[in-house]
Amino acid sequence: MAKLINNYRFELEEDHHHPGNGIFGVVVLPAEDISPVLPYLNSILNDTTYDHENKILIGSSDKKKYAFRPYEIRAGSITDVSDAPRVAINIVDFVNNVWERRESIKPSIKERKVPAAYDIYKVLPRKNCRQCGCSSCLAFAVKLHAGEIGLDQCRLLTAPEYVPNREKITALFS
Numbered sequence: 001m002a003k004l005i006n007n008y009r010f011e012l013e014e015d016h017h018h019p020g021n022g023i024f025g026v027v028v029l030p031a032e033d034i035s036p037v038l039p040y041l042n043s044i045l046n047d048t049t050y051d052h053e054n055k056i057l058i059g060s061s062d063k064k065k066y067a068f069r070p071y072e073i074r075a076g077s078i079t080d081v082s083d084a085p086r087v088a089i090n091i092v093d094f095v096n097n098v099w100e101r102r103e104s105i106k107p108s109i110k111e112r113k114v115p116a117a118y119d120i121y122k123v124l125p126r127k128n129c130r131q132c133g134c135s136s137c138l139a140f141a142v143k144l145h146a147g148e149i150g151l152d153q154c155r156l157l158t159a160p161e162y163v164p165n166r167e168k169i170t171a172l173f174s
């Protein structure tokens with residue numbers, strides 16, 4: 001069966017909120033439009049947020065977060081840049097594998113819109129404590145909106161007094 005991604009290149013993207021901290025994101029840029037695979041990925045990934053109309057899918061697998069767009073796949077953070085080619089290959093293999101197995105996967109176009117970063121920000125603890133690695137709660141909200149960070153990385157949201165905030169944010173994504 002033909003592969004969906006035959007050619008791609010990848011880039012390292014420095015953490016723009018903390019330039020120089022040695023953490024990079026891997027951005028895979030397929031030559032082909034991968035949007036046909038998004039409903040299948042939406043079916044099998046965890047914690048997905050899917051905007052079918054605008055072809056944006058955010059989801060996780062093995063506790064790693066990914067964001068898919070027609071010509072772009074963003075993967076989580078790496079600290080060892082020599083690891084980037086392997087990360088890119090693994091992502092491409094994963095997408096091609098799902099595409100090749102698509103007849104055995106029930107596609108899903110169940111949509112959960114990505115909430116606006118400012119709507120997320122409004123219900124964060126807004127302590128700007130930086131325990132999440134972001135320079136501020138707003139920076140965290142922007143990253144969460146873009147699928148570059150997980151909600152669990154805001155440590156304050158695990159505290160009992162912030163359970164209502166966590167529930168509100170979870171509701172924004174449902």
Ligand code: SF4
Nearest residue numbers: 129130132137140154
């Ligand atoms: S850990 Fe939570 S409260 Fe602290 S800066 Fe990050 S988002 Fe804000």
